[in-house]
């Protein structure tokens with residue numbers, strides 16, 4: 001079956017693209033490997049997305065976007081895209097289980113995944129004290145001590161959220177100041193359940209069945225210390241989910257998709273939206289903007305080429 005538009009990824013960028021293409025009566029398919037909502041599904045509370053003046057939970061916002069897209073006829077299937085054939089006018093999209101779908105245009109909205117620290121004990125204790133998702137795992141740490149590693153918006157936001165459960169949250173940051181926005185810094189500094197450990201990096205995570213110790217090294221004094229914690233939450237950056245595009249479209253040195261302002265990638269009929277592309281600000285508001293733009297650009301491409 002030939003689609004007008006196939007969208008890979010069901011985060012805010014992909015779902016918005018789907019709302020626009022389906023509402024424009026284009027035959028649209030969205031392929032999502034996990035669950036619609038993407039990173040938003042794993043975010044506890046969102047208060048900077050316009051229209052929700054009291055804030056909204058990530059799960060609820062994801063469900064609303066999914067419902068809205070389905071209302072206009074967007075077909076959503078579960079599957080992980082593994083291979084693409086993009087050089088012909090009709091694009092072929094192959095899932096890792098072998099099914100092949102064909103489309104006139106493709107919108108890649110595969111977002112990004114958290115980066116790992118790559119320290120001893122990280123893989124061993126993943127799911128047994130090491131986590132990349134406070135919303136998913138925070139409740140397991142009631143009255144415990146936790147370390148949050150990182151200094152950007154996600155690290156501070158999730159550290160503040162974790163104080164709902166934990167007795168103490170240590171934010172371990174390799175520099176002497178945060179990159180996070182001022183409002184989050186002010187909230188973190190004002191929170192009696194947060195302590196910041198500056199100029200320090202994690203060296204090793206140890207435990208028995210579950211984590212009990214994080215080994216740190218001060219990058220200035222070179223001094224090593226032990227922190228007794230039962231959880232280590234890691235927020236040190238992201239890798240774009242663009243593996244399957246390597247050698248097909250132009251990616252930057254960090255493997256983000258390079259697009260023009262209409263979200264066109266370097267091949268005709270291929271568009272990208274959201275966190276997977278090179279951009280200044282990776283947020284829900286910018287992801288939905290990208291999704292709308294990519295959808296309209298895909299519609300125009302079909303009008304002009306088919």
Ligand SMILES: Cc1cc2nc3c(=O)[nH]c(=O)nc-3n(C[C@H](O)[C@H](O)[C@H](O)COP(=O)(O)OP(=O)(O)OC[C@H]3O[C@@H](n4cnc5c(N)ncnc54)[C@H](O)[C@@H]3O)c2cc1C
Pocket residue numbers: 008009010011012013014031032033034035036037038039040042043045046047048049079080081082109110111112154157158241244273274275276282283284285287
């Ligand atoms: C902890 C945390 C807190 C955040 N808080 C906020 C906030 O308060 N406000 C805000 O504006 N932003 C926030 N963000 C950022 C925001 O969630 C992202 O910018 C936004 O979700 C990006 O949307 P996206 O659609 O580009 O990608 P994603 O949300 O990453 O969605 C991409 C989707 O593609 C799917 N996918 C990937 N590869 C494949 C494949 N090969 N085949 C099929 N499917 C695939 C993934 O499963 C995923 O569902 C937060 C992020 C995190 C992690």
